[in-house]
Amino acid sequence: MSRPPCAAPVYLPEYVAREFGFYEDEGLDFSRSAPDDWTRVLTDLDTGEATAALGGLWVPAMYHGRGRELIAFAQLNGVNPKGLVTREPSAGFGLKDLEGKVVLAPGAGGTAPYVHTAGLMRRAGVDMSQVRWIRDLSGAMLTEMFLNGAGDALVTDAVNGAFLQRAGTAHIAFRHDEAGGAMPNSVYYTSREVLDRDDKVVWRFCRALQRAYDWLKEHEAAQLTDLLKREWPQLDTEFLITVVDGLRASGLWDDIRVDEQGFAEWMLILAEDGLIDEPMPYAALVDPRPAAEAAAVGS
Structure with missing residues (x-):
């Protein structure tokens, strides 16, 4: 997994999945990197250094029809934190x-x-x-x-x-x-070739992530005290627990499926600002199957 750096624990489900062995249960040797220059994630995808990248949906949108075809398959942040x-x-x-x-x-x-x-x-x-x-x-x-x-x-x-x-x-x-309403702020994206691999690595990753979402819905952040202290030692842990519980309540980690209404609104905003020529259809940028299957298993 390659992703841009993030100073805040808004990617917490990834850490929860690792903490409780959800990746291992799916036969995944999960690791992440966060290059200082975020565009390195594109090189990592090209070389196979990374299986998928985590970042803004605007990246697949801007590249669509312009040299790269990147497909989003799940969201990590369903609202903009x-x-x-x-x-x-x-x-x-x-x-x-x-x-x-x-x-x-x-x-x-x-x-x-x-x-x-x-x-x-x-x-x-x-x-x-x-x-x-x-x-x-x-x-x-x-x-x-x-x-x-x-x-x-x-x-x-x-x-x-x-x-x-x-x-x-x-x-x-x-x-x-x-x-601000639903907005797929951070999504996982990869190539069509990776999505079509026989080992179903993307599907297995989504199942692990869904388990982390389910865990966060059922448990308060205080049960992650050791994890939060270890990963963000520079922050006051007791106060961070309160902040994380607020993020849980905001809907940040409610659903790993890329929200279609949030997608459509984000496309309109990107088009208004000139990043893309016109809003794109959901099917052009999102393969909903891995996240949908994981959500069905989780439910």
Whole structure:
């Protein structure tokens, strides 16, 4: 598995599946890599270094008909675990409050933080000509800049936002995962050749992942204390448990099947921003069979 780096535990089901031996039960020797330059995942797929990649659905969408045919087969995040933070509490905050403001949106690891936020803003009736952006830099850099006075709002992941609010250095004004609707934010994608392999490696991976989803639905995050402490030692574990339970409740890990309505809405937003020429049909980018079979077994 190759995937872009992620600073927050929004990929927790992968860790749960490893922790409880779900991969081993499917005969999988699972490992992951997170290259600093996320585009390395495409090379890893080409060379066979990786069986699948985890990333934004915008990658298969943008490449479709343009040199690479990448097929998504499951989602890890069914909503976008991002949020907007401001320096001061914003009671009754609405996205139109961003008019006349400067918004910092990281983009070094992908385009979704800006593009999805902008799409939600357009749907809320924001006059986008009245919003200025600082974009395409790393999340760490923009967070540091924001905490030292740059801009008026910062797009950040939900975990980072929770810790910033706890520290009193920022306040959560908007949560994409709570107010933005279904959105296949992180999906697994691979080549058609891998999907058609006789060893059914993708199907077996989905079954292991589904078991992790089922486990997270049935157990509170406190039962993962040792795992959370081991994987994210730099974060306060007790508070992280509370944050993870909030992510569980938000629907982040509800379903490994790529949501068709969320897919369609995301395609519209990508087309509006010019990343693709027009919205694409679900069947062009998604093979639903592995996740559907796993979900049926899990139920």
